Amino acid sequence: MKVSFVTTAIGMRDGARAWDLPTFVRECQVAEDAGFVAAYTGERRGRGPASGETGVLYNPDLLCMYGLSHTSSMIFGTHITLLPLHHPVRVAQDAAIVNAMYPGRYRLGIGAGYTEDDFRAFGVPLSERAERMRVGLEAINAFRHGRPYTLTGPYQGEVPELDPAIPGDPVEVYVGAWSRAGVRRAARYGDGYYTGPIRTVTAEAELADLYRAECAKLGKTPKVVLMREAGIALTDEAALAMHGDFLLRYSKLYFSRGGTYEEKYEPWVNQVSGVDEITLDMTRPDRYLCGSVDTWLETIESWKKIIDPDELMIRLRYFYGPDPEKVMDELRLVGKHVIPVV
Numbered sequence: 001m002k003v004s005f006v007t008t009a010i011g012m013r014d015g016a017r018a019w020d021l022p023t024f025v026r027e028c029q030v031a032e033d034a035g036f037v038a039a040y041t042g043e044r045r046g047r048g049p050a051s052g053e054t055g056v057l058y059n060p061d062l063l064c065m066y067g068l069s070h071t072s073s074m075i076f077g078t079h080i081t082l083l084p085l086h087h088p089v090r091v092a093q094d095a096a097i098v099n100a101m102y103p104g105r106y107r108l109g110i111g112a113g114y115t116e117d118d119f120r121a122f123g124v125p126l127s128e129r130a131e132r133m134r135v136g137l138e139a140i141n142a143f144r145h146g147r148p149y150t151l152t153g154p155y156q157g158e159v160p161e162l163d164p165a166i167p168g169d170p171v172e173v174y175v176g177a178w179s180r181a182g183v184r185r186a187a188r189y190g191d192g193y194y195t196g197p198i199r200t201v202t203a204e205a206e207l208a209d210l211y212r213a214e215c216a217k218l219g220k221t222p223k224v225v226l227m228r229e230a231g232i233a234l235t236d237e238a239a240l241a242m243h244g245d246f247l248l249r250y251s252k253l254y255f256s257r258g259g260t261y262e263e264k265y266e267p268w269v270n271q272v273s274g275v276d277e278i279t280l281d282m283t284r285p286d287r288y289l290c291g292s293v294d295t296w297l298e299t300i301e302s303w304k305k306i307i308d309p310d311e312l313m314i315r316l317r318y319f320y321g322p323d324p325e326k327v328m329d330e331l332r333l334v335g336k337h338v339i340p341v342v
Contacts, residue, residue, distance in 0.1 A: 001304070001342045003334065004038035004225075005031055006079060006315040009063055011324060021066070023324045027317075028067045030328045032074040034335025039067055040079035040109065040313060046117020061094055068102045077107030079194060079227075079313070080176045084112055084132035085122045088139035088151070089159055096144070096162060099171040109194060110137065111176035115257070128154050130181070137175070137189035144170035174225065178260075183207045187214035192223035195307075197315065198254045200265045200286040201226070205307040226309035230289040230316055232296055232330045232338075239291045242322050244280055247290065250318070251283040252276075289314060293337040300342050312342070 007027055011020035028039050041060045057063055064076035081091060095108040112129040113119065119126050132154050142149030142159045149159040175186035176194035186193040193211045195204045208224050215222040229250060231243030252275045254260045261269045268282050284290070289299055289312075300312065314334075317327045 001300075001309060002037040002311040003035070003339050003342065004040060004075075004311055004313045005036055005331065006040045006042070006227075006313060006317075007031075007067075008041060008317065008319055009057060010319040012320055017319055020324075024063070024067070025070045027324060027328055027331070028071055028074065028076075031331050031335075032071045034331050035339040036074060036331070036335070037311065038075035038077055038107065038313075040077045041067075042079050043082050044118065045082065045085065045121045046115060046119075061098055064106065065098055065101070068098075068105055073105070075105050075107055076102075077109050077174070079109045080111030080113075081109060082113040082118055083110045083136045084129050085118065085124055086136075087155060087157070088136035089143065089157060091136070092140040092143040092159075095140075095171045095173075096166055096168075100166045100168045103168040107172045107174055108140075109174045109176060110140075110190070111194075112182065124154075133182075133185060137173075137185065140173060141189055144173070174223070177207070177211075180207065180210060183211045184214050187211050187218060187220065187222070192225060192310075194225045194313070195227055195309075196260070197227040197229055198251070198260045198287070199262070201228075201303050201306050202286055203262060203265050208307050208309075223311070224307065224309045225311040225313050226303070226307060227313040227315070228287075228289045230314035231322075232289075232291070232293065232316075232333050234292060236291040236295055239295075240280075242326065243290055243316075246318055246321055247288055248278070248280045248283070249320075251280070252278055293333065296334075296338055297341060300338070 007024060009021050009024040010017055011023055031039060041063045043060045045058060060078040060081060067076045098106045112133045135151060135153050135155055139149050139151055139159050143162060146162060151157045172191045174192040174194055175190035177183045177186045178196040212222040229247055231239045233239035233242060255278055256275050263269045272278060289296060316330050317324060
């Protein structure tokens with residue numbers, strides 16, 4: 001199983017959000033040396049309450065290109081590009097250029113998005129997400145595989161031919177999905193599938209099973225990337241001391257957004273009256289990869305039996321912490337003790 005990670009170029013300085021490109025570069029170089037297969041960075045366009053907790057950037061392709069230029073072998077991917085906000089021909093053509101500049105080292109990750117802040121910035125109704133994803137992915141696939149396609153509905157235009165001077169195989173496209181409809185879309189249009197980061201692994205396994213079944217119908221090879229919030233240290237206690245507050249903070253953020261916790265997997269959901277009542281003991285089981293090396297290895301083995309991912313994508317750092325230098329030590333620890341085993 002391959003291991004990848006999520007990174008950001010925004011950190012904290014003097015108690016405020018700050019641009020920190022040098023740390024981003026060092027983190028990627030440490031991860032590459034440690035044996036991580038890929039680095040991912042995402043897109044966030046809005047700056048309202050729903051987006052304020054995240055440390056992703058306006059254009060993930062630009063950050064991917066900078067990371068690619070400062071590393072030698074690691075894949076960089078968008079996780080995710082918010083396709084409904086952009087014309088798919090531009091997305092496809094930009095991806096083709098990045099892929100040509102760094103052959104085999106770029107992955108286009110597509111998602112529908114769900115926060116009103118992002119959609120409001122572009123004047124795009126949330127109600128158009130599904131249709132924009134369908135038409136957009138059809139257009140992207142037509143471009144990368146050289147098929148004619150006329151855009152309809154929320155988009156207009158003709159998909160042009162790919163310039164034969166642009167080298168390289170078609171760019172890989174992975175689709176993120178948190179719903180059954182989204183998983184079917186990932187199977188139909190993508191080369192792989194990103195799970196969500198917040199539901200339990202058991203819940204994600206049900207969607208992964210559906211994805212694999214849909215791929216079988218289509219004669220496609222399924223590729224499942226399991227995303228998890230994570231933290232590692234020499235002991236379980238040390239890992240929780242370093243990451244527990246951050247994990248709980250993100251759990252509360254997702255809870256406040258709604259639609260990510262289900263009574264089927266977590267009976268406590270209907271027993272709390274608000275986000276302030278949520279505790280780490282509630283959200284931790286079958287969800288986070290946080291603890292010692294032994295705990296990581298035991299947890300990963302159990303997850304292999306439940307969902308059997310092709311790739312494990314971990315997030316160790318947010319813009320508000322933990323300290324990036326400590327996170328780099330964690331990356332080294334994963335590289336030394338986890339990646340060679342899993």
